[in-house]
Amino acid sequence: MTLDQKNPRSNYLTTIFWDNDSVKLIDQTKLPEKLEIITCLTYQELAHCIKRLAIRGAPAIGVAAAMGLALCAVKSKATSKSRILEELKSAYHTLLETRPTAVNLKWGLDTIFRELDKYETVEEIKKNVVASAIKLSQEDIAINKKLGKFGSDLIKDGDVVMTHCNAGALATVSYGTALGVIRSVKESGKKISVIATETRPVMQGSRLTAFELVHDEIDVSLIPDTAVGHLMANKMIDKVIVGADRILRTGHVYNKIGTYQVALLSKSHGIPFYVAAPLSTFDLKSSTEEITIEERSVEEVTKIGDKRVAPAGVRIFNPAFDVTPPDLVAGIITEKGIIYPPYEKNVQAIFDGI
Ligand code: MRU
Numbered sequence: 001m002t003l004d005q006k007n008p009r010s011n012y013l014t015t016i017f018w019d020n021d022s023v024k025l026i027d028q029t030k031l032p033e034k035l036e037i038i039t040c041l042t043y044q045e046l047a048h049c050i051k052r053l054a055i056r057g058a059p060a061i062g063v064a065a066a067m068g069l070a071l072c073a074v075k076s077k078a079t080s081k082s083r084i085l086e087e088l089k090s091a092y093h094t095l096l097e098t099r100p101t102a103v104n105l106k107w108g109l110d111t112i113f114r115e116l117d118k119y120e121t122v123e124e125i126k127k128n129v130v131a132s133a134i135k136l137s138q139e140d141i142a143i144n145k146k147l148g149k150f151g152s153d154l155i156k157d158g159d160v161v162m163t164h165c166n167a168g169a170l171a172t173v174s175y176g177t178a179l180g181v182i183r184s185v186k187e188s189g190k191k192i193s194v195i196a197t198e199t200r201p202v203m204q205g206s207r208l209t210a211f212e213l214v215h216d217e218i219d220v221s222l223i224p225d226t227a228v229g230h231l232m233a234n235k236m237i238d239k240v241i242v243g244a245d246r247i248l249r250t251g252h253v254y255n256k257i258g259t260y261q262v263a264l265l266s267k268s269h270g271i272p273f274y275v276a277a278p279l280s281t282f283d284l285k286s287s288t289e290e291i292t293i294e295e296r297s298v299e300e301v302t303k304i305g306d307k308r309v310a311p312a313g314v315r316i317f318n319p320a321f322d323v324t325p326p327d328l329v330a331g332i333i334t335e336k337g338i339i340y341p342p343y344e345k346n347v348q349a350i351f352d353g354i
Contacts, residue, residue, distance in 0.1 A: 012176075012183070013169040013212055015060050016067065018134050021074045023067045027054045028170060032211040042075060043068040043091045050098040050105075053202065057171020058245045058281055059144075062104030063137045065095045069112045070133040073126045084122050088113075088129075100292040101254055101321045102245035103283045111136060137173045143278045144175040146335040151181030151241065151276055152188055154331070154338070159185075159238040162195040162228070165256035166208035167243025167276065177276040178241040179212065181333060186218055193219040195237060199256060200225055201300040201318065228262055232269040240266050241333070244277040246291060249284045251326030251343025254291060257319055263328040272330035279334055284351065294320040 016025040023040040029052065030036045038054060040046040046068040049055050055064050072091035078084035092109050099105060112132050119125045155161065161182060165171075168179030175183060185192045194213055199205035206222050213220035223231060231237055240262060246254040253259070253275050266273035283291075298316040302308060310316070332339040336353065339346045 012174050012216060014174045015057075015170050016055060016064055016173055017137065018067060018070065018130065021071075023064070023071060025049060025055045025064070026170065028056060028208060029054050031170075031207050040071065043072040043095065046071060047094050047098050050095070056204070057166060057168075058102035058104040058243065059140055059172040059177065059278060060170070061099060061102055062108035062280060063133070063140055063173055064108070065098075065105050066108040066112050066133040066136050068095045069109065070130045073129040076122070076126070078122055081120065081122060081125065084125055085116065088116070088125075099294060101294045102281075104245075104278075104280050107280045108136060140173040140278070141175055143280075143335040144172055144177055144180040145184070147177060147276055147278065147333050148175065148180035148184030150335075150338055151274070151333040152184040152190075154272075154274065154333070155181070155185045155190060155192060155239065157190040158192075159190075160193045160195060160236060162197070162231070162237045162240045162262070163209060164197045164205065164240075164242050164259050164262050165199045166204040166212075167241075168209055168212045170208045170212055171243060176212075177243045177278065177333075179209065181241055181274075181276050182213075182218060183216070193221070195231065196220055196222050197225045197228060197258065197262070198222065199258060202296075202320075204256065225258055229265050232265050232271060237266075237269075237271055240271060240273045241276055242274075244275050244281050244332075245321055246286075247275065247277055247282050247332065247347075248286060248288065248291075249282070249344060249347050250288075251329060251332070251339075251341065251347065252288055253324040253326075253329060253332075254293075254321050255324065257322050260322040260324045260328075263324040267328050273324075273328055274331050274333055275324075275329055276333040279336065279350070279354070282347065282351070284347070288323060291323075293322070296320045 027036045027038045168176035196205045196209040210222045244255045263273045302310040326343045
């Protein structure tokens with residue numbers, strides 16, 4: 001079986017799929033050396049995969065969380081509706097606690113939970129939770145293709161586009177958001193080259209973005225994070241497109257650490273900085289004070305593989321995300337079109353139109 005045969009809707013890498021009461025996913029900790037599939041039989045195993053970044057990227061963990069609930073449902077031995085609902089609530093909390101910043105995780109869980117009241121029996125709940133999780137995974141691909149097309153109109157033939165972290169097939173079910181735009185440009189027949197930043201310390205740029213673009217034969221060059229300003233100053237970048245983990249109604253964008261620096265440098269060199277994200281990444285309720293920025297382990301910074309690259313005893317800060325303020329964002333590419341400033345007004349208008 002190749003990865004793609006399981007998902008006839010996508011010709012690209014498929015990161016996660018439902019398979020005979022189990023969840024299969026690419027183990028992203030093994031990339032780029034090995035393209036290995038893990039099978040999760042319980043929601044606890046899936047929660048562990050999210051925590052240790054075997055699956056990561058906001059839309060992918062949203063779908064993974066929904067599939068976690070589906071695993072909980074199908075494995076349940078409950079004989080009453082109240083009992084299976086209790087089990088699902090416990091799974092909801094375990095899955096929600098895996099990572100704090102990407103809002104898609106909660107969105108995936110809430111989307112499944114909203115439906116539960118409709119069903120009477122344990123069997124109905126099992127069947128429908130699985131069906132809804134599979135539907136979410138299929139919709140993710142369709143949404144990425146739509147936003148990819150909108151974003152493609154922003155790109156001129158021959159453009160060089162920089163991206164940070166991985167907002168590709170590997171960060172979604174397939175196709176990607178920022179890299180979905182790149183794929184759509186290529187499908188339209190325009191020439192495009194990508195500059196990927198390494199994205200220290202977890203290296204999503206070199207391990208994942210470079211991997212999937214090389215895999216799909218899309219022109220890509222890899223640079224150290226520290227080279228962004230130099231390339232921009234030397235007019236080697238036409239546009240920047242990144243993904244997002246959470247976007248507030250004000251247009252504040254939470255994304256991989258380093259995104260803010262890239263946005264500031266883009267502004268100072270007059271390079272348009274775009275964000276590509278589905279509407280499931282928007283959090284219209286919270287303010288910046290309420291969002292938790294995930295702090296990850298110090299070993300991500302002190303070691304490269306098994307080799308120590310910092311002295312024992314040094315203090316480490318390792319925030320996994322940062323916030324890019326709206327004045328640095330030229331536009332937000334969604335499946336409903338591109339949102340331009342002023343964001344407060346135009347984000348609301350997109351949601352009012354749904
Ligand atoms: O820590 P990660 O790898 O989950 O962080 C991922 C990112 O920051 C991505 O840019 C974001 O989730 C957008 S994915 C379409």
